[in-house]
Amino acid sequence: MDTTGQPSAADRAYDHVRHGILSCRYADNELLAEGSIAAETGVSRTPVREALLRLEAEGMIRLLPKRGALVLPVTAQEWRDVVSTRLLVEAHCTRSVIESGRGPAVARALEVPLADLRAAAQALDVPAYVTADRTFHATIVAAEGNLILIRLYGSLRDRQLRMGAANLAGPDGELDAVRMRTTVADHEAIAAAIAHEDGALAEHLTREHLRHADRALRGVRA
CATH class of the missing domain: 1.20.120.530 (GntR ligand-binding domain-like)
Known part of the structure; x- marks a missing residue:
């Protein structure tokens, strides 16, 4: 969050992808592209990448170099x-x-x-x-x-x-x-x-x- 109390670009991207996973808008094993997420959220790729790193640390996705982010299924x-x-x-x-x-x-x-x-x-x-x-x-x-x-x-x-x-x-x-x-x-x-x-x-x-x-x-x- 910034000093104005508004969500940062990375927070917006994080919330967007996380909500998509939790609501099943993104299916298990779906490959998410950074560019598509950036377009959907109106932010640049850098905050999208930051958001995806957070989601990977939480076990919700796996980052695949040069391919995007894979939504991990619940085993x-x-x-x-x-x-x-x-x-x-x-x-x-x-x-x-x-x-x-x-x-x-x-x-x-x-x-x-x-x-x-x-x-x-x-x-x-x-x-x-x-x-x-x-x-x-x-x-x-x-x-x-x-x-x-x-x-x-x-x-x-x-x-x-x-x-x-x-x-x-x-x-x-x-x-x-x-x-x-x-x-x-x-x-x-x-x-x-x-x-x-x-x-x-x-x-x-x-x-x-x-x-x-x-x-x-x-x-x-x-």
Whole structure:
């Protein structure tokens, strides 16, 4: 960012490409050309190159000399690893906030991401949906207060967003609106269980939500 508070040229290029990957506008294994990105964003190639270096460091693309940037797919192993980590962290944190008596307060905090989820589902806005989805679960993790788990969960952010977008796609790669509405209901049920301080149910629903996501994605990739 510059001193005026406006995004720099590199920031604009970075946001443009990152949004394109997270929204599946750029497909897995698609080759992105610096010149095309520069034209799309109205910036020169130098900030585009800087943006692509940032995205490569985050594991979203691989730079190919004199060819461009390859969009890296989420591998099956990466998906399994992330789901396993999320299961451990989210199940623990969900039960912990309830056992500590913070269930009603956390449920109130979840009202904002829930409203964002509903609005995104209504608009069929995948980037907004996966961001709200991630915020919903991150709110629960943050409420537990374990700084190590918070940092660990934060490190999964972009992987979660990419996988969340893939999870909402049907076998043809297009948005599955039914799947989107179903996941809204999953989140509503989890929030209700937290509000009623039912730790066993909230943990069960969290585990089932992630297992459903795992099965849905494996079905897409089958």
